Amino acid sequence: MRSSLFGLIAAMALAVTTVHAAEIEHELGVTDVPDNPERIVVLEFSFIDALASVGVAPVGIADDERRERVISAYTDVIGDEWVSVGTRRSPSLEVIASLQPDLIIADLSRHGEAYETLSQIAPTIVLDSLAGDYHDSVEQMSVVGAAIGKSEEMDARVAEHRALMEDYVAQIRPLSEGKSAQFGVTNANGLWLHSPASYNGSLLEMFGFSSTMRPDGDGGVYETNYVPTTLEQLSEVNPDILIFGEYADPSFVDGWAGETLYDALGAVQSDRVFNVTAHNWSRLRGMLAAELTAADLLEIMGQLE
Amino acid sequence: MTGRLGLTYALLGAAALAVAVLSLAVGAVRVPPGVIINTLFGLDGPTQDFIINASRVPRTLLSALTGASLALSGAIIQAILRNPLASPKIIGINSGAALAVLLAAIAVPDLPLGWQPLIAIAGGIAAVSIVYAMAEFRPISPARLALIGIAVGFTCDAGVDFILVTADTYDISAPMIWMTGSLWGRGWQHLEAVWPFLTVLIALGLALAFRLDLIRLGAAQATSLGMNVRIERLVMLAVATLLAAISVSVVGVLGFVGLIAPHIARALVGGASRQLLPASLLIGAVLVMLADAAGRAILPPIEVSAGVLTALFGAPFFIYLLLNRPSHGDE
Numbered sequence: 328m329r330s331s332l333f334g335l336i337a338a339m340a341l342a343v344t345t346v347h348a349a350e351i352e353h354e355l356g357v358t359d360v361p362d363n364p365e366r367i368v369v370l371e372f373s374f375i376d377a378l379a380s381v382g383v384a385p386v387g388i389a390d391d392e393r394r395e396r397v398i399s400a401y402t403d404v405i406g407d408e409w410v411s412v413g414t415r416r417s418p419s420l421e422v423i424a425s426l427q428p429d430l431i432i433a434d435l436s437r438h439g440e441a442y443e444t445l446s447q448i449a450p451t452i453v454l455d456s457l458a459g460d461y462h463d464s465v466e467q468m469s470v471v472g473a474a475i476g477k478s479e480e481m482d483a484r485v486a487e488h489r490a491l492m493e494d495y496v497a498q499i500r501p502l503s504e505g506k507s508a509q510f511g512v513t514n515a516n517g518l519w520l521h522s523p524a525s526y527n528g529s530l531l532e533m534f535g536f537s538s539t540m541r542p543d544g545d546g547g548v549y550e551t552n553y554v555p556t557t558l559e560q561l562s563e564v565n566p567d568i569l570i571f572g573e574y575a576d577p578s579f580v581d582g583w584a585g586e587t588l589y590d591a592l593g594a595v596q597s598d599r600v601f602n603v604t605a606h607n608w609s610r611l612r613g614m615l616a617a618e619l620t621a622a623d624l625l626e627i628m629g630q631l632e
Numbered sequence: 633m634t635g636r637l638g639l640t641y642a643l644l645g646a647a648a649l650a651v652a653v654l655s656l657a658v659g660a661v662r663v664p665p666g667v668i669i670n671t672l673f674g675l676d677g678p679t680q681d682f683i684i685n686a687s688r689v690p691r692t693l694l695s696a697l698t699g700a701s702l703a704l705s706g707a708i709i710q711a712i713l714r715n716p717l718a719s720p721k722i723i724g725i726n727s728g729a730a731l732a733v734l735l736a737a738i739a740v741p742d743l744p745l746g747w748q749p750l751i752a753i754a755g756g757i758a759a760v761s762i763v764y765a766m767a768e769f770r771p772i773s774p775a776r777l778a779l780i781g782i783a784v785g786f787t788c789d790a791g792v793d794f795i796l797v798t799a800d801t802y803d804i805s806a807p808m809i810w811m812t813g814s815l816w817g818r819g820w821q822h823l824e825a826v827w828p829f830l831t832v833l834i835a836l837g838l839a840l841a842f843r844l845d846l847i848r849l850g851a852a853q854a855t856s857l858g859m860n861v862r863i864e865r866l867v868m869l870a871v872a873t874l875l876a877a878i879s880v881s882v883v884g885v886l887g888f889v890g891l892i893a894p895h896i897a898r899a900l901v902g903g904a905s906r907q908l909l910p911a912s913l914l915i916g917a918v919l920v921m922l923a924d925a926a927g928r929a930i931l932p933p934i935e936v937s938a939g940v941l942t943a944l945f946g947a948p949f950f951i952y953l954l955l956n957r958p959s960h961g962d963e
Binding site: 392411412413414416417418419420421422424425436437438439440441443444445447448457551555 | 659660661680682683686687688748797798799805806809814816817818819821928932933934935937
């Protein structure tokens with residue numbers, strides 16, 4: 328009798344101690360995350376965006392060993408004390424382990440394979456950053472907020488973000504009415520258009536732009552987010568507004584200047600070709616990134632007037 | 633002669649041991665030797681449990697095991713095909729496995745991750761089966777087997793290239809790393825999944841070594857010595873295929889090991905299979921362990937795929953051996 332009473336008390340004590348852990352549901356299951364994790368490692372840029380938006384600094388970032396890829400809008404909040412854990416594609420598990428994290432935030436397509444191994448280092452949550460669109464990205468903010476024990480702050484920040492974006496939408500929509508716009512990134516070797524299924528595609532759609540890219544799959548779905556595109560294919564798409572993010576100078580697209588097909592593009596004829604910061608538009612995929620994108624778009628629309 | 637062979641094996645064994653120790657000692661994070669010893673033997677004092685016990689130890693064991701398997705597979709295939717250019721790749725294993733994995737990645741994006749190795753094995757076996765079935769149409773000849781293998785391999789490669797240029801980067805980002813041959817993220821669970829099979833297959837391959845020497849004499853000679861060439865060749869091909877396909881499924885396409893390890897072995901211990909096979913096995917293990925250790929250590933925290941480095945380390949040595957070998961045939 329006495330021993331079972333002890334057992335009961337022990338069980339209750341155990342229940343009290345485990346109650347602190349938050350159960351976070353993510354792409355690959357449910358993870359018990361300790362209360363208010365303080366040493367967080369993030370393996371994609373959009374997760375920095377999430378942490379920065381509630382003023383939390385990660386101890387480790389998969390920054391591709393290029394610290395400048397963490398833009399000043401983030402470093403203003405998170406400082407520059409983080410340790411680089413390597414590339415987003417294959418971050419160093421040793422370095423991650425050496426940071427003794429209490430939470431790891433990983434990407435489904437890049438790191439899903441290593442989920443089990445990452446979980447041996449620290450509680451790991453896996454979100455779909457790389458393949459997700461803008462709306463997915465905002466939803467992931469709340470998951471990160473819950474995981475780091477800052478749900479309230481995150482909800483407030485998301486609400487603020489939504490209000491800000493609505494404001495942008497209200498300003499841009501009247502100007503975008505009936506216009507098609509297309510974003511693409513170009514390096515020295517090619518051009519990749521971001522389809523309506525992509526992060527940027529979904530943003531442009533939200534701002535009221537139509538897309539002239541045609542779905543390539545059955546049932547009107549876009550089979551890929553990032554479509555390699557030749558000049559001939561671009562002249563088929565032929566949107567009213569072209570927005571390029573250049574990773575190289577001169578870029579592949581720069582080489583098209585003077586080509587008959589390029590000069591015949593509607594956007595070129597009407598002088599509606601714009602350049603934006605490729606990294607901010609294409610790689611960050613977060614909430615703050617969306618706000619930067621919206622501000623760029625508003626500026627572009629101002630130049631159309 | 634026996635003395636010299638014994639010395640060679642002792643040196644190879646010592647090299648394997650030294651590289652294994654090196655592999656435990658180097659990585660993106662510098663762990664002092666004292667801490668490594670504490671962790672390995674459960675002594676008091678500071679430890680690095682994940683880095684040593686959950687990462688470096690299983691990776692070292694896995695790279696040794698898969699390197700040995702790929703090298704043994706290559707040695708067997710070179711003997712069966714009687715061709716020094718042969719390797720697991722030449723009978724279509726790598727290309728078949730890669731195509732199957734990529735097809736699965738784009739056709740069923742939500743496929744549980746644990747399936748990828750099984751699909752790779754199935755792809756490798758399927759490719760070799762097609763090659764073998766076609767080569768069997770007429771009395772089998774090693775040259776035809778190799779040529780059909782190359783043709784089937786190229787067909788699979790065309791499919792691989794098509795998927796690489798058309799598919800979404802996110803669907804194929806994990807398979808891409810796997811295709812370069814990498815031990816990134818590998819741990820005990822991967823070793824546990826393959827070691828029983830690979831160990832049995834290695835034992836089987838070594839046991840068959842003296843039969844290989846008969847096959848290398850040519851089908852007519854081997855038959856006259858009382859061997860059922862067709863059956864035995866099929867059995868050995870099956871062993872070699874499984875060794876390579878299972879290795880590839882877990883560490884990816886480490887293509888070069890199966891080609892060069894047997895050549896390095898041949899230069900050291902000669903062409904007799906009962907010597908060549910164990911030596912190839914040790915050299916394969918050394919090569920892949922070395923490549924994986926270096927890949928972790930040279931550009932930290934960036935991990936360089938072992939597949940890239942096996943070629944980088946192996947190729948110059950391979951060329952050196954070829955240039956310094958008396959040119960009397962292939963043995």
